[in-house]
Amino acid sequence: MILPITQYGNPVLRVRCKRVKEVTDEIRTLAESMIETMIDANGVGLAAPQVAIELRIAVVDVSHDPECISYLRVNGEDTDLAEIMPLVFINPDLEAHGEKELREEGCLSIEDITANVKRATEVKGTFELLDGRVLEIETDGLLARAIQHEVDHLNGILFVDRLSAAAKLSVRGKLKRLGQ
Numbered sequence: 469m470i471l472p473i474t475q476y477g478n479p480v481l482r483v484r485c486k487r488v489k490e491v492t493d494e495i496r497t498l499a500e501s502m503i504e505t506m507i508d509a510n511g512v513g514l515a516a517p518q519v520a521i522e523l524r525i526a527v528v529d530v531s532h533d534p535e536c537i538s539y540l541r542v543n544g545e546d547t548d549l550a551e552i553m554p555l556v557f558i559n560p561d562l563e564a565h566g567e568k569e570l571r572e573e574g575c576l577s578i579e580d581i582t583a584n585v586k587r588a589t590e591v592k593g594t595f596e597l598l599d600g601r602v603l604e605i606e607t608d609g610l611l612a613r614a615i616q617h618e619v620d621h622l623n624g625i626l627f628v629d630r631l632s633a634a635a636k637l638s639v640r641g642k643l644k645r646l647g648q
C-alpha cells in the first residue's frame with residue numbers, strides 16, 4: 469500500500485525512533501508498504517518516521533545504478549548489490565568512516581530542496597533483517613550515503629540540519645515556506 473509521506477514541519481520527523489523488539493506481521497506489512505511508497509516516489513530510501521511510524525526501520529534501494537558503489541561486503545564477503553536490494557533494515561548500528569565528501573542530497577519529506585551535504589564516504593554497520601538475520605554491511609558510494617541519511621531520520625535528524633552555514637542560509641526561505 470502506498471502511504472502518505474510526512475512533510476517537513478511534521479513533529480514525527482523530529483522523534484528519536486524506538487527499537488523494533490519483534491518482527492510481527494504488522495512490521496512485515498509496514499516494510500512492504502515502505503518499499504512501495506519509496507518506489508512510487510522515485511526515492512532511493514525511506515525511513516519509518518516518513519510514514520509517521522516511530523520505529524527504527526528503513527528501506528534503501530540504489531540498484532538502479534550498480535556503479536554507485538565501489539565495494540560491498542556482507543558479513544565479510546564481497547556481494548553483488550542486487551543481492552541485498554531493496555534492503556529493509558531494522559535497529560541499525562552504524563559506524564561512518566573514511567574521508568568526508570560533499571554531495572547533493574534531497575529528501576522525500578522536504579520537497580523541492582536539494583543541497584550539498586558533507587558525509588563520510590564509507591560505512592560499516594550491523595542491520596537486522598525481517599527474516600531475523602543480522603548482516604554486517606560495509607560499503608561506500610551512494611549506498612553509504614543513503615544509509616547515513618536514513619539512519620539520521622531514525623534519530624530525528626534531517627539532511628538540512630547538516631548543511632554548512634552558507635548552504636543553510638540559501639535554503640532558509642524555502643524551508644520557512646514548507647514548515648517552520
Ligand code: NI
Pocket residue numbers: 574575576577617621
Ligand atoms: Ni530523507
